[in-house]
Amino acid sequence: MSNASVRVWDLPTRIFHWSLAASVLVAYITGGERGTAFVLHVAAGHLILLLLLFRILWGFIGSPYSRFADFVYSWRSTLNYLKDVARLRPTHFVGHNPLGGLMVLAMFLMLLALVGTGLSAAAARGYQAGAPLIAAMGSGSRAMGDIHEALGSLIMVLAGIHVAAVFAHWLFARENLVRAMITGRKTLAREAAAIDRPFASSARLAIMAVLVVIAAAGLFGQFDATILATRPTPSLSQTGEAASSDMADEQAQIPDSTIPE
DSSP, X not given: OOEEEEEOSOHHHHHHHHHHHHHHHHHHHHTTOOTHHHXXXXXXXXXXXXXXXXXXXXXXXXXXXXXXXXXXXXXXXXXXHHHHHHTTOOOOOSSOOXXXXXXXXXXXXXXXXXXXXXHHHHHHXXXXXXXHHHHTTTTOOTHHHHHHHHHHHHHHHHHHHHHHHHHHHHHXXXXXXXXXXXXXXXXXXXXHHXXXXXXXXXXXXXXXXXXXXXXXXXXXXXXXXXXXXXXXOOOHHXXXXXXXXXXXXXXXXXXXXXXXX
16 A cells, blocks of 8 residues: 655644643753742743644634644544554544543643742742742632642653654654654654645734734733742741741750659
């Protein structure tokens, strides 16, 4: 059976994919640091949010294989695909396979939660003046910091599973998904390649580009790296909370007094 090359991933989807991967890596490396590293961490978080907002919208109006309708499968289809994988005979899909679609959705939800908890934790540390999104969190929550760290570790686990799955797919299905996400094309059976689904129009791309620029201006327009690079002075309420916490720790260390007999 002869093969042919077919267009699958449009340029916006490919740019999103590699930009998101780089942003998540930067955010992970700079997590828990201060100064310039913290600025990069917050900037990477803002960029992740911008990319996700774009991709969610593109999932409804983008090119055919980039739309959610193309890769959100029923549970029955997903289970059937799992059975094929167990037999080492996975079915070929032009776009995302059912497991790939589940991974996309899981990553999107996890990353949105990661950004939200990070902004709340930054607000609790007094960085509201550094970025409007942090200010929008009000006083934030220090508890979100622990959740943020846990989600960050979980994201890296998911990323590792994703990379392993891509390698396994190449090994058993002989399909190079990395090259496809770089070139935008897949080599498929001629019958599948004959179904050519055109990419989104130039007008639609132009509209999305304008929306992305507007969103970027809103997210980064009042982004103050100087403030974010400087440890903020805690407010009176924060100081009181810290003092109460310290006092509780000290009391916990004092042994109980015994009553003399």
